[in-house]
Amino acid sequence: CGFTPVYGPEGNAEALRGTIEVKAPTNTNSYNFVKHFEERMGVGAGARYSLNYSISTKTDGVAITQSQETTRYNVIGEATYTLTEIGTGKKLASGKVQSFTSYGSTDFVISTRTSRDDAYRRLMVILADDIIDQLLANPEITAP
Amino acid sequence: QGTSVLFGSSEHDASLPVEVVADLLEVDQTTGDATFTGNVVVGQGEMRLSAEKVIVEYKTEEEQQASDSSGKINRLIASENVLLVNGPEAAEADFAEYTIDSAEVIMIGNVIVTQGENATSGNRMVVDLNTGRAQMSGRVKTILQPDN
Amino acid sequence: QSSGASGSNDAAASLVADSLTVDEDGSLVADGNIEVVFQGRKLTADKITYSPKSDKLSITGPIRLSDGTNIRILAEAGELDSAFENGILTGARLVLNSRVQIASEQIQRVNGRYTQLYKSVASSCQTCLGNPTPLWEIRADRVTHDNIEKQIYFERAQFRFMGVPLAYIPNLRMPDPSVERYNGFLVPRAISDSNLGIGIATPYFITLGDSRDVTLTPIIATETTTLAVRYRQALRDGFITAEGAVSRDTLRPGETRAYLFADGDFKLPNDYKLALGIQLVSDRAYLLSYDFSNRDILVNDAKLSRVKRNNYVEGTIVDTYSLRDSVDNDTQPNLSADAIYERRFAPSGVGGQAYAKFTLHAHERKSNANVVGRDVARTSFEGNWQRSDVLFGGILGTAVADASFDFYGIDNDSNYPPNLSRSNATIGGEFRLPMQRFTSRGTSHLLEPVAQLLYTASSGEEPPNEDSTEAQLDEANLFSLSRFPGVDRRETGLRANIGLKYRQITASGWNFGATVGRVLWQEDTGLFNEGSGLDGIRSDWLAALELSLPNDLSFSSRNLINDGFRFTQSETLIEYDKGPLRLATGYIWLRPEPAIDRDTNVSEWNFLADYRVNDNWKAVTDWRYDFEAQSPARAGLSLTYTNECIEVDLSISRRFTFNDEVDPTTRFGFSLALLGFGDNNSSRKIRSNRCRV
Numbered sequence: 001c002g003f004t005p006v007y008g009p010e011g012n013a014e015a016l017r018g019t020i021e022v023k024a025p026t027n028t029n030s031y032n033f034v035k036h037f038e039e040r041m042g043v044g045a046g047a048r049y050s051l052n053y054s055i056s057t058k059t060d061g062v063a064i065t066q067s068q069e070t071t072r073y074n075v076i077g078e079a080t081y082t083l084t085e086i087g088t089g090k091k092l093a094s095g096k097v098q099s100f101t102s103y104g105s106t107d108f109v110i111s112t113r114t115s116r117d118d119a120y121r122r123l124m125v126i127l128a129d130d131i132i133d134q135l136l137a138n139p140e141i142t143a144p
Numbered sequence: 145q146g147t148s149v150l151f152g153s154s155e156h157d158a159s160l161p162v163e164v165v166a167d168l169l170e171v172d173q174t175t176g177d178a179t180f181t182g183n184v185v186v187g188q189g190e191m192r193l194s195a196e197k198v199i200v201e202y203k204t205e206e207e208q209q210a211s212d213s214s215g216k217i218n219r220l221i222a223s224e225n226v227l228l229v230n231g232p233e234a235a236e237a238d239f240a241e242y243t244i245d246s247a248e249v250i251m252i253g254n255v256i257v258t259q260g261e262n263a264t265s266g267n268r269m270v271v272d273l274n275t276g277r278a279q280m281s282g283r284v285k286t287i288l289q290p291d292n
Numbered sequence: 293q294s295s296g297a298s299g300s301n302d303a304a305a306s307l308v309a310d311s312l313t314v315d316e317d318g319s320l321v322a323d324g325n326i327e328v329v330f331q332g333r334k335l336t337a338d339k340i341t342y343s344p345k346s347d348k349l350s351i352t353g354p355i356r357l358s359d360g361t362n363i364r365i366l367a368e369a370g371e372l373d374s375a376f377e378n379g380i381l382t383g384a385r386l387v388l389n390s391r392v393q394i395a396s397e398q399i400q401r402v403n404g405r406y407t408q409l410y411k412s413v414a415s416s417c418q419t420c421l422g423n424p425t426p427l428w429e430i431r432a433d434r435v436t437h438d439n440i441e442k443q444i445y446f447e448r449a450q451f452r453f454m455g456v457p458l459a460y461i462p463n464l465r466m467p468d469p470s471v472e473r474y475n476g477f478l479v480p481r482a483i484s485d486s487n488l489g490i491g492i493a494t495p496y497f498i499t500l501g502d503s504r505d506v507t508l509t510p511i512i513a514t515e516t517t518t519l520a521v522r523y524r525q526a527l528r529d530g531f532i533t534a535e536g537a538v539s540r541d542t543l544r545p546g547e548t549r550a551y552l553f554a555d556g557d558f559k560l561p562n563d564y565k566l567a568l569g570i571q572l573v574s575d576r577a578y579l580l581s582y583d584f585s586n587r588d589i590l591v592n593d594a595k596l597s598r599v600k601r602n603n604y605v606e607g608t609i610v611d612t613y614s615l616r617d618s619v620d621n622d623t624q625p626n627l628s629a630d631a632i633y634e635r636r637f638a639p640s641g642v643g644g645q646a647y648a649k650f651t652l653h654a655h656e657r658k659s660n661a662n663v664v665g666r667d668v669a670r671t672s673f674e675g676n677w678q679r680s681d682v683l684f685g686g687i688l689g690t691a692v693a694d695a696s697f698d699f700y701g702i703d704n705d706s707n708y709p710p711n712l713s714r715s716n717a718t719i720g721g722e723f724r725l726p727m728q729r730f731t732s733r734g735t736s737h738l739l740e741p742v743a744q745l746l747y748t749a750s751s752g753e754e755p756p757n758e759d760s761t762e763a764q765l766d767e768a769n770l771f772s773l774s775r776f777p778g779v780d781r782r783e784t785g786l787r788a789n790i791g792l793k794y795r796q797i798t799a800s801g802w803n804f805g806a807t808v809g810r811v812l813w814q815e816d817t818g819l820f821n822e823g824s825g826l827d828g829i830r831s832d833w834l835a836a837l838e839l840s841l842p843n844d845l846s847f848s849s850r851n852l853i854n855d856g857f858r859f860t861q862s863e864t865l866i867e868y869d870k871g872p873l874r875l876a877t878g879y880i881w882l883r884p885e886p887a888i889d890r891d892t893n894v895s896e897w898n899f900l901a902d903y904r905v906n907d908n909w910k911a912v913t914d915w916r917y918d919f920e921a922q923s924p925a926r927a928g929l930s931l932t933y934t935n936e937c938i939e940v941d942l943s944i945s946r947r948f949t950f951n952d953e954v955d956p957t958t959r960f961g962f963s964l965a966l967l968g969f970g971d972n973n974s975s976r977k978i979r980s981n982r983c984r985v
Contacts (some may be wrong), residue, residue, distance in 0.1 A: 003727035003739055005686020011728060013762040014682070015403065017666065024601045029597045039645060043638065061586070062863075063894040064916065065927055068949050069578055069588050069616055072784040072880070076865070082307050085686065095803075098846055099838065100865060103777075104762045106888045107619050109589070109612050110628060110655055111778065118777030122768030129767070130805065130838075133795045139730045242983035264312065281311035286320065288305045288328070289373040 006136050013136050018042035020049045022084070028117075029055055032124040033079070040132055053081040055127065057120065062102070068102065075119045077099040079127040083135065092096065093138050097130035156230065156273040158247040160189040162217055164200065172188055176202050186220055186242075190231055191273070193242060196224035206273065219243050233259045235269065248271040255280060262289040293852065302550055305330035305374040307342070315966040319343040332360035333376050347373050349950040355381060362389040362470040363407065365751070377404030384409070386437060388444070389469030389829045391415045391936070391968035394435055414446070416968025417937035424432060426457040427938055428966060431463070433780050442468045443957050455509025469968055473499045478507070479939075479965040486958045487581040489514030489544060503527070516541030518582070530558035530566075536826040537584065549578040553585070560596075567595045576615035581957065588615045618889070625758060628655035643689075651779070655758065657704070666705040668758060672779050683723075690722040692746075694773055698780065700755045706883040707756075714752035718773055721745055734799030742772045742809075744752055748782065755780050764890050765826050767793075770809045776819075786814035791834075801842035809834050823885035825852035825860040830861050831862055842869035858881075872904035895919035908935050930961070939965040 006013040020041055025031040033055060057077040061070035084128040103119035105112050135141060157230065167182025178200045186193040219241060219281040226240040228249060238253030248270065254271045257280070267282025298453050300552040310324030320342045329347065330333045339352045341393040343920035357376055363386065371873040384399035392923045396412030412435045417426035432449040446464040478495040491513020499505045502525040511518040518539035525532040541549065550575035558566045571590040579585045591774040606853055631652040639646050651672045659665035683689045697715045702717045726740040741850035759778025770791050771773050774783040791809025796802070799876030811831040818827075825832035832852040840846040849864040860883050868875040881893040900914040928945030943961040 002727070003737070006726040006738070007682045007688050009688030011686060011726075012724065016340045017680075017682070018568050022869075025599050027599055028597070028604075031604050035647075038636075039678065040680075043645060057843070060878075060898075062878065063882060063890075063896055066918070066921055066925070066949065067617065068586055068947070069618075070586065071894070072882070074865070074878075096482055096840075098840065099767075099848055100850075101766055101768065102764065102863065104764075104885075104888055104890075106762065107590075107613065107614065107616060107624075107720070107758070108761045108888070110625050111759045112589075113610070114759040114778040115764075118984065119764070120763075122766060125768035126766070133738055133793070133805065134467060135802070136726055136795065137728055137736040137795055139734075139736055139799050254777070266312065277309065277314065279313040283308060283310065284312035284320075284322070285306065285308045286312060287309055288342050288347075288349075289303075289344060289376065291344045 012139070012141050016041060016049070016135060016141065019047055020051050021047035022040070022051045023053060029120055029124055030058065032121045033128050035126040036125045037132065040128070043084045045079050049083050050086050051081060051131075053079055053131070055079045055124070057123065061105075063094055064108055070105055071102050073116065074100050075123050076117075077123045077127055079131065081131050083141070092141055093135060095131075095134050097127055098136065099126045099130065101126065127143070150160070155204065156191060157189055158244055158245060159213060159215065161258065162200075162215075162220070162244070163187045163234075166198070184222070186222070192219065192229045193222055193226070193240065194229075195222035195226040197239070198222045213245050215244055217244050230273070232258060235271075249273060262287050307340070311339070317343075319486070324686055326379070327377075328374070328423070330375050333378060334358055334360070335372070341551065349374060349728075351381075354381075355384075359404075359439065360470070362440070362920070363387070363437065364390070364409070367399065372493075374403060377401060380578070386435075388437070391469045392444075394444075405439050407439070410437040413928045414432070414444075415937060416966070417935070427935075428453050430904055435586070442471050442474070444468055455503070459523060468689075473497075473505065475499060478479065481963040481965055483513065484960040484962075485513070486956070488516045488541070493520075503514070511539075515543065516582075517866040527558070529560075530556060531933065532556040536586075537577070537582065539582070542575070544575070545583060547574070549574045551578055551584060557945070562598075564596060564598045567593075567597075569593045573615070579615075580947075583957075583959070589613070590615065604632065604634040606630070606632045618711045622659040623657055623661075625655035625657050625668075639677065642677070642679070643907075644677055646675070646677040648675075649674045653759075655781075659912065660704050661913075663707065664707050666708075666756060667703040668756065669912070670698060670755070670779065671700040672696060685810075686725060686727070688724045688725075688726070688937075692718070692720045692722065692773070694718040696779075697757065698779060705756065709753070711753060712753040714750065714755065716750045716784065718746060718747050718748040722746065722771060736797050738793070740793040742771055742789075742791045742793065745786075746773060746783075747786045748773075748784045748788070750782070750784040761821075761828055762885075763820055764823055765811070765824070765831055765834050765852060767809075770811070770834055783817070785817055788812045803838075805836075805838040806832065807836045821885050821887035822889070823860065823887075825854070828854070844868060849949045874902040878901045893920055896925070908933055910934070920962075928980075934967075937967050939967055941965075 004010045022034045022037050025034045055077060057075055060074045060076060062074055063072040064070050070133055077100065078096060078098040080096045083092045085089060101119045101123045103115035164180055164186050166180030168186040172179065172180045180198045181196065184195050184198040187197055189285065192280050200217055201221065201222045202216050203218045207215065207218060211242045222240045223238065226237050228235045228240060228251065233253055233256065235257045237251035237255040240249060240251045243251045253267065255262045257269065264280060264284060264286035266280035266284035269278055269280040271278040305328050307322055307326065307328045309322035309326040313321045314437045316320060322340045324338065326337050326340050328340065335355065335357045337351045338351060339356045341350050341748045341881045348371055350371045351369060355367040355370060357365040365381060366385045366387065367381035368383035370379060372379030379401050382397065383398045384396060384397060386394040392414060392494045393416065394409050394412050396409035398410050400408045402408065411433065412436060413429050413431050415426040415429040415892040416973040417428060419426045429452050431450050431452060432446040432447055433979045436445045444466050446461065447466050449461045450460040451461065467476055475498050478497050480492055480494045482492050487814040491511060493509050495509040497505065497507050505524055507522040509520040511520060514538050518537055520537040521535065523533050535725045536550065536552035536554065538548060538550040548876050555567070555569040561568055570592050571842045573579055573590060576588070579587065591610060593608060595608040597605065597606040609629045612622055614624055625737055632712050634644065634647055634649040638646040655666045655670040674694065676694045678690055678692040680688055680690040698834040699778040703710055722742065722744040724740055726738060729737040757780045760776035760781040763774060763775040763777065771789050776782060789805060789809065793807045796804045797942050810833050811826065815828050816829045819825035832854045835853060836850045838848045846867045851862040852860040854860050861882055862881040863878065866876040879897045880894060882890065884891050884893060896918065897917045904910045904913045910932045913929045916925040918925045926947050928943065930943035932939065933940045941961065946956065946958040
């Protein structure tokens with residue numbers, strides 16, 4: 001059916017495993033983004049590509065009861081990225097990904113707070129996964 | 145009279161004799177014009193006109209009779225690094241033409257008049273040495289210097 | 293060659309003209325395209341006579357004088373000194389920051405600082421030949437512009453709207469358009485609100501030095517007198533902001549109502565950051581009735597954190613106070629403290645990546661009654677290792693091993709021993725087979741089946757569930773060790789996470805993504821709430837779709853569908869932003885989840901549209917419709933007219949609230965701003981209406 005494994009011989013992902021150096025994190029969100037990206041794409045000594053990114057998030061209250069109690073929040077996020085080749089500085093790929101996660105805001109104070117932090121962490125996981133998908137699906141990034 | 149005018153603050157007498165000093169002189173037999181070249185300095189009273197090349201045009205016979213002045217020179221045409229000095233003012237230009245009888249000097253090309261630190265530049269200047277009136281044109285640039 | 297022609301000694305002005313004549317009396321007569329420049333000030337005119345004796349330029353126009361900052365004077369004739377500091381211009385117009393124009397018979401320049409205009413008309417509205425009267429104008433006997441203080445003073449001023457005199461103001465001061473921060477009134481707002489009555493809010497802005505300012509907004513209305521305050525301070529390594537208000541109103545006669553929200557962020561040495569937050573309010577209804585905030589919980593917290601690539605450190609102390617009617621704060625774990633230390637490293641020899649995470653948590657309830665007054669302290673340690681390798685046929689295999697140990701100290705709850713501990717050990721494997729296909733038209737497809745098999749052995753007692761009362765299933769945690777957000781509950785037993793991801797990216801930038809998956813447990817652990825889509829032996833199907841067109845449409849939808857093909861949860865967000873229209877709409881459907889007090893369905897539609905009708909008109913409408921209650925929850929419409937000199941804002945919004953404290957509110961807003969004075973976001977494109985000749 002025309003599909004070839006990305007990590008197979010003709011695929012292009014082999015070149016990316018362990019060779020992408022992601023920009024260092026500066027806050028909780030970027031820490032979780034970098035952690036998941038490196039867990040999936042590996043951390044190699046010989047980095048040949050550098051991934052620059054910028055993440056922005058906003059929250060939106062939904063499921064608001066008649067007595068104006070917000071029972072659920074959406075965390076809406078967007079990340080733009082550029083992948084450049086370290087040696088030449090050539091820009092190989094760039095793009096934007098966006099998604100949202102949500103968490104319940106209930107009477108349980110501690111649970112609401114851990115759910116909120118987890119929702120932000122999950123959003124970073126989705127944004128990292130979407131960027132990895134775009135890189136794996138990008139024909140220009142050819143194997144060495 | 146004492147006020148500072150752009151040019152020729154002291155009286156100028158166009159009837160004074162004109163002396164010319166230069167490295168080389170050539171005389172054109174047919175027109176009778178004399179061409180001085182090389183560090184030419186033309187003097188008349190207070191005024192000095194220096195240039196690399198000055199052509200002295202003499203009046204023809206008819207012009208001699210027609211004009212009431214006794215002077216035989218009709219015009220001086222100076223070119224290359226022309227500098228006209230008259231009392232405290234100096235004017236430079238690429239080319240100048242001094243008609244003796246009408247005491248009018250026309251200077252053309254990068255005309256710069258300096259008077260103390262006040263400098264005025266333009267493309268063309270006409271000076272009436274008798275009245276001191278000077279008119280400059282062609283993107284004239286000057287410094288407004290109040291008399292304090 | 294003598295020194296440069298202009299000999300630019302900046303003490304004297306330089307003049308350029310088509311021709312220059314020097315008269316017998318020494319005065320210069322310049323003619324044609326004249327430009328006089330003096331230290332950044334420039335004057336252009338047709339004819340100038342300059343007499344050195346009196347240093348007077350007598351000028352015939354059209355004259356344009358600009359002093360290099362934001363002032364320009366246009367005049368027909370006049371006399372100035374060569375520094376343009378003193379003198380009179382007639383038939384003149386003063387133009388400030390190319391926005392405000394003050395026309396007057398005569399303009400006088402005094403010491404280069406003051407520009408005085410007599411019998412003047414000031415307006416920032418464009419006047420056309422067809423209708424010379426500007427939309428609004430301020431006529432004054434005398435207008436003085438102070439170039440140092442950047443203020444405009446009007447004396448015996450009269451405000452006219454469409455030529456009709458509306459107000460007489462003995463003297464009036466306004467900042468000139470270049471001013472960004474200056475003490476003074478900001479744009480007043482008229483409000484009419486079914487709670488607060490009819491009134492006016494007049495914000496006053498005060499600068500306290502370069503890095504601090506405070507805005508005081510007295511709100512005088514029929515039902516309330518309120519003072520709202522906003523304070524901002526920028527520090528070298530951080531900033532502080534605080535907002536608050538204090539009111540006496542008829543809603544709660546005899547009571548002083550107030551609120552304060554403040555927060556500060558500070559950078560500390562070696563990459564530590566400190567964030568502080570304070571939130572106090574006299575009563576919740578105060579926030580809602582005055583539309584200060586719809587927050588239903590107050591959070592006072594201090595958070596110290598340091599983030600590095602392989603090391604995360606965080607310490608927080610939080611004291612919360614719930615404003616919900618349904619909550620008794622004495623039995624809420626309002627005071628809590630947390631500490632997290634995580635280190636990521638690559639273990640030598642074994643390869644792969646690992647992290648060690650150490651967490652401390654403690655929370656305390658004011659009440660000491662049994663069960664409802666429970667206090668808990670916890671220490672946890674988690675070690676995680678995973679390693680991925682490309683196996684045969686392009687399959688990416690990932691092995692994972694995780695161990696966690698939790699030690700609890702529990703107080704005021706007879707159901708639990710004073711101390712208990714629990715340990716979990718997990719091993720698992722994940723197999724991914726990402727496949728790609730490229731078409732000639734440049735479309736790339738990615739298809740990735742994923743299967744993850746996990747087994748967790750657990751020993752020890754089960755702690756009270758305080759931090760994991762709710763779990764969500766989405767693409768992020770479909771393939772993860774546990775769907776619980778916290779530590780009090782961890783997934784155990786044998787389970788398989790299976791899923792298929794498809795992504796298509798076209799050359800023109802269309803990006804479509806779909807993820808389908810579910811979780812299968814060997815036996816029902818009963819840990820998940822009914823209605824969360826994760827209960828039972830098999831989770832609901834997760835179906836997530838995402839479509840984005842290059843920079844104008846984005847659509848994302850996440851659904852949990854049970855085996856009977858009925859939606860347990862469904863949420864869809866659409867954002868469209870192209871040209872004059874910006875649209876954001878969302879629909880959410882949730883089945884009841886009694887464990888977290890959601891006893892009825894949630895079916896809610898949010899809609900926001902921001903449409904720029906033309907250069908001058910903009911309409912914004914937003915509403916929230918509650919299908920379950922068959923009624924809108926909130927609706928708002930606002931119309932804004934803006935041109936180069938006026939901004940009129942008309943808004944109406946209604947909140948349909950049914951709770952005993954706050955009744956439904958309708959709020960009308962009207963504000964009229966004269967543009968051009970003060971730098972009211974002049975970065976906005978100025979739309980001046982063109983004269984239809």
